[in-house]
Amino acid sequence: MSPRSPREISVLVPPDLAPLYPDDPSRIGPYLVLGRLGQGSTGTVYAAVDTSSDNTGDRLVAVKGLKAPELDAPGAYAGLDQRLRNMAAADPKRVVVPLAFDTDAEPPWMSMPYLAGERLSHFVTKRGGLGIGKLVALAIGLAEGLSSLHARGVSHGSLRPSEIILESHGPHIMECAIAADSERLRGSGATWMSPERYRGGAPTTSADVFAWAAVVAFAGTGRLPFGPGEPEEIAQRVAAGSFDLDGLTKGLRPVVGRALDPNPERRPSLREVIGAVIAVWQRENGEDDTPPAPGDREEISRILEREWHAVEPPARVPEVIRLEGGGPERRRTRTLLVVGAAVVGAVLIGGGIWGVGRLLGGGADAGPVADDNDATPAEEVGVDEEVEQPPTLVARFDPAEQDEPEPGQDARSWVYTPVTREGEVPRGQGVPDHETWAAEWEEDGDPSEVVVRPDAEVLCAKFCAADDHVFLDEEGRGTWELTGNDFQDYLTWGPVVIVEITFAEDHEGDGPREVVQVTELFAD
Structure with missing residues (x-):
């Protein structure tokens, strides 16, 4: 046969x-x-x-x-099975629900x-705070999605901008399957955690309302509502109710401020939230002041369809x-x-292609990268000749080392230090934090300054992301596309980062060289 x-x-x-x-x-x-x-x-x-x-x-x-670590607890798989069953019954209009699942599989x-589509965290980072129409549509859509989950007995527990998808039909809430343990969230999610969650409390509907408000504040202003800083510092501001809503649409400030109250009993319900946000929209557009019925699906759908225009x-x-x-x-x-x-x-x-030996090779070969054919042997360099710097090298940028820009400065320069490391990049061992990863690299030259072109091509792995998400190819190189402006914004507030930088070939004069390409190097 x-x-x-x-x-x-x-x-x-x-x-x-x-x-x-x-x-x-x-x-x-x-x-x-x-x-x-x-x-x-x-x-x-x-x-x-x-x-x-x-x-x-x-x-x-x-x-x-x-x-996830949460699945190591006794009875976790039975709880996961029930949670997925409940999620499957939620309204898929605003929540990414399971089509099928198997909790007995390994x-x-x-x-x-x-x-x-695009994550809300990236959308806002690249474009800034949302306008009133998109913001109202987002606020209602998220509240509607959380209400659908709560009606099925599911509290999200870790709602953040990185866990919200913006697509052609509006926002969708994802990452609902496993309620993150508060201890795991403290390091990266303090901004979005209510005080009771930070203290170890279980996920609740009230904690989701708090997270909703923090996300809406971020989406409307482009800033973290409790400011930057270490998790402990942010948690103290959260517990004190010390938030900053400057720049948020004035009509939304009262309901968002109530939802950020440190006392969960004083926070509004999602029904109140939806009604208040629709009322803001009606006032902004001079429509009938008759209060809408909380949860009015026709009004919600009308706003979302009319105002939300996601990236196709x-x-x-x-x-x-x-x-x-x-x-x-x-x-x-x-x-x-x-x-x-x-x-x-x-x-x-978008992906990239990269020679493995440039990062993984040990010894001197793992240092600043240059084309071997362009290298000049030391013995051939004359006394008065200047050694040409490599077109590409691996460098460490630490935002804490950057100086304040000078008044009237046209192009800001940034301090970097060449670095190298030995051995292969570890894979499949979990996502390190920025400082741990940077500590694996040794200085391989003196600090210097560069100018990053605003239109430089940037591929990030972790600095553009939120929480534990990484965007890597198989060589440990970043794949998420940003611009030089995005990278410069990061250098004003983010943690230390390891990147490969490529210099412009048309450099003249004695000033800092210009960077035309940046690729973050990372591990998972």
Whole structure:
């Protein structure tokens, strides 16, 4: 008998889908895994094929392998199963709900609709605070989504801008499957945590209202409502109710301020929140002052459809997938036709190509990077000749080391220090914080200054992200696209960062060299 011909199906996939790592699964439950969409603190998200679907446009789903410290507690899997069942009954209009799940699998997994758009954290970082229309639509949409979860007995517990997807139909709340333990959140989520959560309290509807207010304040102003600083400092301001709403639409300040009250009993309910926000919209637009019915779905839908204009994602491209075979051996040899990176429902990421030896090589080869053919042997350099600096090198930027800009300064210069490291970049060992990662690099030269061009190409791995999300290719290089202006903004407030910088070739004079490309180097 002749062998069976391969079965093939066509799937519309993201244009920049990242390939699988060698130890990634080729199948999860009934789904055929195609590539990586993203990795966070509660597991890895994959693009996968629902082979039972006859509709090419509906075959792609997002499947997440769930893994988090919270699942190590006794009875955690039974609780996870019940939580996913409750989530599945929530309204999918504003919440990313499970399509299917298996909590008995190792690891447990859940599938979700594939959504393409952008995380609120990135949207605001790049564009600044939202206008009144988008802000009102966002505030109502998030409150509506939380209300749907609460009606099913689910408190989110860790709502943050990084866990909100903005797509063509408005905001969607994600990362609901595992309620983050307060201890894990303290290091990165103090701004969004109510005082009772910071003290170790369980997720509650009132704590979600607090998080809603912090997110809305951030979205409306482009600033953290309790200011920057160490988690302990932020927590003290939170407990004291010391928030800054300057710049937030005046009509929203009363309801947002009440929701940020340190005392959970004084915070409004989500029904009150929705009614108050719709009333603000009516006053802003000179409409009928008759108070709307709390939770009026028609009014909510009208505002969202009228005001929210999310970034349209790139069109997906057709990919022919073979269904024959499977298993680890095939997974290691299969090559995707499209390479890059993307994050489910929110982050569309561009990939990059990079020589492994530039970061992973030990000794002197791991230092500042230059083309070996352009290097000049020391013995050939004359006494009066100047050694040409390399076009690309690895450097450490520490915002704490930057000087204040001088009055009238046209182009601000930034201090950096060349660095190097030995050994391979560790993978699969968890996401380090910025300081821990920077400590692995040794100084390899004297500090100097550069000017970052506003239109410089920037690929970040962690500095652009919130919490434990990282955006890496297989070489440990950042993939999330920003601009030189974004990088300069980061250098005014963020933690230390390790990046590869490429200098402009047209430098003249004695001033600082200009940087035209920045790529963050990181580990996961």
